[in-house]
Amino acid sequence: MARDIVAGIFCCTGTFFFILGTTGLLRMPDLFTRLHPSTKCDTLGACSVIVGMAVHNGWSWDLLKLVFIACFLLLSSATCGHAIGRSALRRHIPYWKKKEVKEDGHGA
Amino acid sequence: MRLFHNYHYAAAMLLFCLGLHTVIVRRNIIKKLIGLNIMETSVFFFYISLGYLDGGIAPIRVGGADPARMVNPIPQALILTGIVVAVSVTALALSMVILLYRQYGTLDVDRLMREEEPEAVESGKED
C-alpha cells in the first residue's frame, strides 16, 4: 500500500514535469529557452516515472531493464540538448530580447 | 450514447479531418506532407482501436495465456503494412520536394503550381 503511494507520487511528479516541459516548449520565445524545458521533460519527467515504476515493481529483473532505460535516456537526452544548443550557438541563431516583444505587442 | 463509448474512433476521425484540412489549406508543401502523415496516423490509430478488447492481453501465447482474452491481431498485422506504405510515400514525396526546391527555389505550393503555367507548352517543346 505504502509502496503504491510512493510510486504514485513519483509518477505524478514525472507527469507534472512533462506538462511543464510541454507548456514551456509552446510558450517560450526562442530556441535556447525552449531547449531548457524540453530537455527537463525527458530527464526529470521520464526518470521520475521510471523511478515510480521501479518502486511499484519491487526487486525483479524488470528493475534492471528500467535502470538501463533510465541510463540511456539520461545519456541521449543530455547529448541531444547539447548538440542542438551548440549548433544553434555556432550558427548565430539570435537570442530573445525582452524589448522586441514589447514592440511587437505579443509574446510567443 | 455510442459516440462517447467509441471515443477512440471519434478521436481518430477528428484527427483525420484535421490532417485533411492541413493538406487542403496549407501552402507550404512540407506542411502538406505533415498533414498527410497526420491523416495516415489517424487511420492507423483507428485500425489499432478496432482490435481493442476490454481487459485484453497481447496475442502472444506464452505461459498458457487465454486465447479468448487476446486482442485482435489482424489490425496490427495490417497496420504494419500501412506504416510501411506511409513511410514509402513520404520518402518519395520528400525526395521530390528536394528536387522541386532545387529547381524552383520555393516551397510555396501556389507559386510552384502557378509558375510558368501558360508557357507549359513552349517549355515542354524544348525537351
Place this chain on the structure above:
Amino acid sequence: MKRVAALLFIAALAVLLLYVVSRMPPMGDPETPTATHVIPRYLEKAEEETHTVNVITGVILNYRGYDTMGEVTVIFCALAAVLAVLGRERRGVIHGFVDRSEVPSSTIVRTMVRFIVPFIILFSVYTILHGETSPGGGFQGGAIIGGSMIIFTTIFGLYESSRRIPLKVRAPLEGAAVMGFFLVGTLGLVGGGNFLTYAWPRVAQDLHPSLVVWLTVLVEVGIGLGGAMVLTSILFAMIREEEEIATVS
C-alpha cells in the same frame, strides 16, 4: 473564401464521420463482428498451424504472407522510386567529405554516438530474431537499423557512414526481402503445397515444426536486412542531394 469553403467541407466531413462512429459496433466489446468472425481460429490454432508463439507474426508471415510480400515490394519500389527521382551514387565516387557542415559536432556527441549505436544495432538484431516469440519482427528491426544509420550519418557525415556500409554491400541486399519471400514461396510449391506454404506437405512429420520455424526466421532476416539496406540507401540518396545544394548555393 477558399479557406472558408475548405473549413465548411471539413466540418461536414467530420460530422458525417462522427455520425458513422456513433453507429459503429461498441469498442472493446467481445461480441463485435471483428472479434467473433475470423479471429478465434487465428488465436486458437495459430500456434500449432504456424509454429509461431506470437500470433501477429503468424498472421503477417503465414496467413497473410502474400500481403507482406506486397509490402516488401512496396519498400523496394520506394527505393527504386527515390533513386529514379534523385539518382544513385556511382561506384568509386566519394560524395561529401568527413564533415561538410559549418559546425563540426563536439567530442561529447561523437563519443556518445559511438557508444550508443552498437547498442541500437544489437537491439535491432534481437528484435529481428525474436519476431516469432515476442513483439518485434523484420520490419521493426530493419527500421531500428535505419534509425541508427540516420544518427550516425548526421554526426559523422556521409563519407564515414558510406565507408562502413558501401554500395557493393547495400546493393545486393536491397532486394533480399522480396527474394526471401519468393524463395520460401517456391519451396512451398516444390513441397507440393501452394505458393507461400511453409509447412510442406511432403516433408516428414517430425521435421516439420523446426523447419517451419527456420523458414520463418529466414524470411524475417531477409525482411530485416532488406528493410535496413533500403532505408539506408534512401537516406544516403537524400543526404547526397542535400550536400549538393550546400555546394551550389
Place this chain on the structure above:
Amino acid sequence: MGAWRHFPIFMITVPLLGAVLLPFLGYAKERWVPYVALLPLGASTLLGILLIGRIPSGGYLSYHMGGWEPPFGIEIRLDYVGLFLMLVVCGITFLALIYSRRYIDKEVSPGRRTAYYVLYLLMSGAMLGFVATGDIFNLFVFMEILALSSYALVAITGNRNAVRAAFKYILMGAPSSIIVLLAIGLLYSVTGTLNMADLARRIAESGYTEVLIVSYILLVVGFGVKAALFPLHMWLPDAHSIAPSPISALLSGLLVEVCTFALVRITFSVFTLGATDLVMGTADAVGVAAAAAVLYGGIMAILQKDLKMMIAYSTVSHIGYIFLGLTAFTAEGLTGAMYHMLDHGLAKACLFLCAGNFIYMKGYRRIEDLKGAWSQMPWTCFAFALASISVIGIPPTAGFISKWYLILGNVEGGKWLYAVVLLAGSILAAVYCFRILYYMFFQAGKEGAWEESWHDAPPAMLAPVWVLSLATLFFGVFSSLLIPSLLRAAAYLL
C-alpha cells in the same frame, strides 16, 4: 490438378521478381537491361494465354495463398473478366516496353535508366496483382505499389515540369489511398473479414447500414481519384502529358482502367447483396459526374494546343464513358464498359506512342506543328488515324462496338439522357480527332518543318504502334470472339 493451377500467382510474381533481379544486370551489363526486362512480361503473357480455357465457364479460379482457405488466408480469384483484363495489361505493357528502349535512351539520363525498367516491371506486376486479388486489403497493397511506381515514373525525366506534375499527382493520390484505407477499416469493423466473397456474404446479413454506406462512398471517392473521375481528375492532364510517352500510354491506357475495374468489383461482387438502395443512389451521383466528364473532357480536348495534353483530356472523357456503362446496371452497359476498357486501352496507348514518335523524331509537341506530318512520317500518321477512328467510334473499329453497347445499355436501363450524352461525346471526339487528321494529311507544313522524303521512326517504335492500331481494328471486326462471353460474365456479375 495440373501445374496450371499455379499460373495466376506466377503471372503476378514473375514481373515483381524480375524487377528485383534487374539491378544486378544493371551493374554488370547495362546494355542488356531493356531486352531482359521483356522476359518476365513475356512469361506472364504466355502463362495468361495458357490459362484461357482452364477457368470453368461462368465460374472462377480460386488460388489459396499458402494453402489457407479463404476467410483466413488471402485468395486470388480469377474469372474470365479478370483474365481478360490481365491479358490486356500484359499485352500493352509488353508492347510499350519494346517501344521504350529507343525513346528512353533519348529522354532519360543514363543513371536512371535501370530504375526506369525496375519501376516499369513493378508497375506491370502490381497491375496484374491488383486485378487478380480477391482480398480487399491486398487490393490496397497492390494499389500502393502501382501508385508509388507511377508517381516516380511520371517524374523520371527529372525536369522541373515533370517533377511538379508528379508532385501534384502525389498530393491527390496519397490522400485518396488513405481514404481507401479508412474505408477498408470501416468495412472490416462491421464485418470482421477482408475476403471479398466473404465480405459480400457478411454485408448481406450485417445490420450496420450507415457504416456500409459511408465506406462505399469513401471507396468510390478514393478509387475515383485514382481513376480520375471528373471532379477528381485534376492530376491527370499534367501527369499524363508530361510523363515519357510509353508511361503516358500505360497510365492512360491501363492504370485508369484497372482502378475502374477495382471499383467494378467492389460494386458488383462486394456490395451486391447489402445496402443496394444506397449503391444505386451513389451510382446515380457517379453517373452525373461521368456524364459531366464526357462533355468536359471532350470540350477541354478541343481547346488544347499540346498534342499529349489533348489526348490526356480525351482520356478524362473516356473514363466518363466507362463509368456511364457501369452505372447503367444492365448487362449490355457492363459489357460495353468492359469492351471499352479494352479498346480505350489499345487506342489510347497507340495515340500516346504515336505522339511519342513525333516527339522522338522531331521534338514537336504542339498540334499546329503536325501540319504536313504525312510527308515525312506516313506510318505513324496512319496508325494515329486508325486509333483516332477507334476513339471516335466509327464502325470497323473496336470503339464502335463498345460505344454501341454502352448506348444500348443506357437505353435499356431507361437512361435516355446519358445515351444522348454518349453520342454528344462522340461528336466532340470527332471534332478533336479530325482536326489533327486534317492537319496531318491535308495541310502543308511550315517551311523546313518536315523532310520531304519518308523518314519515319525506327521499326522498334513503329511495330508496337502498328500492333496496337491493328488490334483495335481486329477487335472491331471480330468482336464476336469476346462479346458473348463478356455478356455472360456481365449477367453473372449482376
